[in-house]
Amino acid sequence: MVSSNHILKSIPISENCKFFFVKKNFFVVLNHMKSKYSVLDILSSLVENKTNRMEVNYLIEQAYSFSSAYLKYRYKNLSRTLLVEDATLRELTLDSIAPLFERNEDGSFVRIVKAFTEWIPKIETEEHALFFLNRIVGRCCEKYTSELLRQSDPFFSKILDSINYLIKKKNYHKKVILGTVFILETNELIKLGKLPDSEFITSLPMKVFYNKKDIISSVFECVKKESSYIAAIPLNSLVMKIKKVRTGEGNFSDIEYDGKKELEINSLVNSALNVCYEKLKFGYIEKGKLSETEAVGIKRALSNVGRDMRDGGIIPGLHNYLMQELDYVDIDEYKVKYQNIFEYLYKILKNEIAAHLVD
Numbered sequence: 001m002v003s004s005n006h007i008l009k010s011i012p013i014s015e016n017c018k019f020f021f022v023k024k025n026f027f028v029v030l031n032h033m034k035s036k037y038s039v040l041d042i043l044s045s046l047v048e049n050k051t052n053r054m055e056v057n058y059l060i061e062q063a064y065s066f067s068s069a070y071l072k073y074r075y076k077n078l079s080r081t082l083l084v085e086d087a088t089l090r091e092l093t094l095d096s097i098a099p100l101f102e103r104n105e106d107g108s109f110v111r112i113v114k115a116f117t118e119w120i121p122k123i124e125t126e127e128h129a130l131f132f133l134n135r136i137v138g139r140c141c142e143k144y145t146s147e148l149l150r151q152s153d154p155f156f157s158k159i160l161d162s163i164n165y166l167i168k169k170k171n172y173h174k175k176v177i178l179g180t181v182f183i184l185e186t187n188e189l190i191k192l193g194k195l196p197d198s199e200f201i202t203s204l205p206m207k208v209f210y211n212k213k214d215i216i217s218s219v220f221e222c223v224k225k226e227s228s229y230i231a232a233i234p235l236n237s238l239v240m241k242i243k244k245v246r247t248g249e250g251n252f253s254d255i256e257y258d259g260k261k262e263l264e265i266n267s268l269v270n271s272a273l274n275v276c277y278e279k280l281k282f283g284y285i286e287k288g289k290l291s292e293t294e295a296v297g298i299k300r301a302l303s304n305v306g307r308d309m310r311d312g313g314i315i316p317g318l319h320n321y322l323m324q325e326l327d328y329v330d331i332d333e334y335k336v337k338y339q340n341i342f343e344y345l346y347k348i349l350k351n352e353i354a355a356h357l358v359d
Helices: 039-047 053-074 076-082 089-101 110-117 126-152 154-169 198-203 215-226 235-249 265-285 292-311 318-325 331-358
Strands: 007-014 017-022 027-030 173-177 180-184 232-234
Touching: 039 053, 039 110, 039 126, 053 089, 053 126, 089 110, 089 126, 110 126, 126 154, 126 173, 126 180, 126 235, 154 215, 154 235, 154 292, 154 331, 180 235, 198 232, 198 235, 215 232, 215 235, 232 235, 265 292, 265 331, 292 318, 292 331, 318 331
Parallel strands: none
Antiparallel strands: 007 017, 017 027, 173 180, 180 232
């Protein structure tokens, strides 16, 4: 599970509250009660390390609310990828904001304090404080989502590396705007106007992506000539679109380098699956840990995972793949008997694909 190292326990306190311990020295009480607290006052008190637990809890509640809305709506089209390893939206939300509320040895919340004190213009009103919190939470979500996509999808990871290389090579710039990472042509402040969204990037015609030497310039040209949007490109949306185009063509090319051999996707996935099947045979079947019937079900489930990973359509919950093939297995039996095996083989599948993409 994605967040197994982060969320250690969940202890009910009352009907409307729940305590979460996330990472080291990070706790939060989520409740539905109206608050008497001011975000600006709490942030100011954090600077002097004079807040109490309830004030910190309230600040984390606000961050949690922003993060939950951000992940739920901005990345709803990616939910099948983000939830592949059985992590819930609540767990993803908590993990995304956890870095903001980690303490140092003195008990100070150094990250959020640093961001607050260095913010320009200086935060002096409650409205500005809420805006600040929303923005930094958005940045955390964007970073966390990219990390999740890297972990869950080796194709996404490879394309993201290629695009980042191209950004650097062609002297483009990246800027976080309203929580989303955008690619810009220059480092100048962006003019007021409407920003392109993921739907716009998804709707771009295939011909825009034929320029493998500089896909970014082709997308910029399309944005400027065929839309009223600002010349900015949402990074993650671009990567997902490129993946869709590349898998649709049946090959995976290295965007940033000329002359590199294109990798045939079906062959790559099948090769990775064969490694998994070997592990399954020698590690579990021949040692009597799984029956032939169970092994056939696992092989079919892995094949479905590989197919969906290739096509960008992972279904929520890794367990669902196996339970579709072994329909007599319920969730409790899956957790006891099959979860460790299936997640291990899934990890091998991802790593094998990633290794071939790097070669």
